[in-house]
Amino acid sequence: MLLIECPWCGPRAETEFSYGGEAGIFRPADPHALSDAEWADYLFYRSNPRGTHRELWNHAQGCRRWFGVERDTVSYRIKRTYCLSGASGGQPDGSAGGLEAGSGKRR
């Protein structure tokens, strides 16, 4: 059982989360400009490291936010979890990241 630290809700049991695969995979801006091999790389090829893996998790049974996790794929130890940039509502600490300017903290 993994104990995953949701950036918003704190440590929660693995059963509350769903796994979203490797982080940092972005849909190419212009798919038509890609070769077949490049498109296959985007669709199917993942780094699948034996060691530190940057991945996405969703707190599905909790606050339903996506966030990033750095986890060792051999020991399964979670090194850190972090908010994704641009998350609506800002960061748990009230720092930047929201869609609009201003602090997430009240006054």
Add this chain to the structure above:
Amino acid sequence: MSESAPPAGIAIRVRSARGFINLRLNPRNRQALEAAERVLGQQAPLSANTFTGGEHNLYWLGPDEWLIATGAQRASELARELAEALKDFHAAVNDVSGGNVELLVSGANASMVLAKGCPLDLHPRAFAPGQCAQTGLGRAAVLLAAVDPSTYAIVVRRSFARYLRRWLENADSAGVPFRAAGKRQQAGYRSSP
């Protein structure tokens, strides 16, 4: 053969005539937040996993999402007022009254009965009155809120409500006996033969 443990004696009741509204807006947009709060007549909790009481209960669901629990009669009207106040903002107001049921579980051992099927640490040190959490309970997805040291409110999908109630009754009366700890142990209560 082992006897089943005596019931821990929790009370489970459905809080009838409740209405629910799901509110989404980005609290960093101060004007939108204040517009909503004016209609609600109370502040929306901005700290994760807390709720505020008042005329309505406002539960934090996410950094840009709340559940408003109020009287069933009041809900649709309140939803309309919120939608009107927020019509110029990037916000969403949904009356979800029909989809949810609120259960109240109370009793000195309530937290220990819940703990049989909930992965949260329900010790008051970790989950004090005023805190809420969306989590799993007996495999159902629920919103769990600590109302006072011996009362919990559970908001659950209507289709899971009957199941969850039966699960709670079962957890209370039979199955694996839990060990009552320290001060919480009631007179006459046997943890296990």
Add this chain to the structure above:
Amino acid sequence: MKHYSALGLLRNALGRNRRWTPAWRSAGPKKSYDAVIVGGGGHGLATAYYLARDHGLRNVAVLEKGWIGGGNTGRNTCIVRSNYLWTEASLLYEKSLKLWEGLSRDLNFNVMFSQRGVYNLGHSLQDLRDIERRVNANRLNGIDAEVVGPAKIKKAIPCINTSPGARYPILGASLQRRGGVARHDAVAWGFARAADALGVDIIEQCEVTGIEVRAGRALGVATTRGAISSERIGVAVAGNAGVLAKMAGLRLPVESHPLQAFVSEPVRPVLNTVVMSGAVHGYISQSDKGELVVGAGIDAYNGYGQRGSFPVIEQAMQAVIELFPAFSRVRMLRLWGGIVDICPDACPIVSKTPVEGLYFNCGWGTGGFKATPGAGWVFAHTLACDRPHELNAPFSLERFSSGALIDEHGAAAVAH
């Protein structure tokens, strides 16, 4: 190799079993080989055996970082079947099933292949439609398959719960009577012994740490027991395929996940067939020792840890108890996890690579054990002839860019 026979058994019994000789030599690495197989599991050993037997390549080494059969070969639920949906996949698995049928005789080693039938249950109308489609497809490919209803299932498996009131009622199943189970360790030992007899060096405790590639050609491997040169390198390392690919500067479209299984205490015979359910995520059979062998779904996250999470075990147990309420009192004894390498289309890669002389057999996901002899057979052909056999030609690495995927998620039984 000493031929095993009933007479030999008797003779050794009378001689108080003191005259048995090791089934295979403990070989040390030579400087160079005609072919090197990385990975001493069932697939690697089978590859070496068929290379030696069918292609005359006997100067072959199998390199294993631990002990043979200690990876996924020893960490599965031993199920053998060939009832896949698409022609390409069915023919490959059927080749394997045909080899299984004669394997004990071929190897002169009892792999305890038992064709006790495999039921794939359907719990919804859509499940049943998929089952009918798959059964029809199997029959068109000459593979035995039939659709059976709940009454027949109940008759064949009295302890199964076919009541309509079940959470996931059993509405029917596909049945492949030629499917069954085999003894996982015996498969590794049998192939090792037979390959060794043909001159193959089986080198344990020898981990490959690098692959030497020069000008697009594989020239050899670096190992914990020294460098070994070879112009033909076949990699059959299941979950670690991505790691080996990286050593040669390649990427593979596979992701490694933990897959768990467990056995109960031995109980009296209650289940004489194999029952699988993709919908409730569990599969179960009873071993000859009486243990119930239960398989779970994969853990969702990437992992190389050879262990998974308890919620997945709980889910599999719930599935099994759902199907067999009587098993709720059975205690589980042992639990294990393997690392499965999952392809996006739930089909394997048995292919040449952009590096000349380097071949990969990987991506079998949750279905590798059943394919052991067949995979070895086609992989040996691919290595020996430097081109795939027609059975594994569709399972090339190129299919991910050409788009000719073979989607077997429906028949793969466990969610990939």
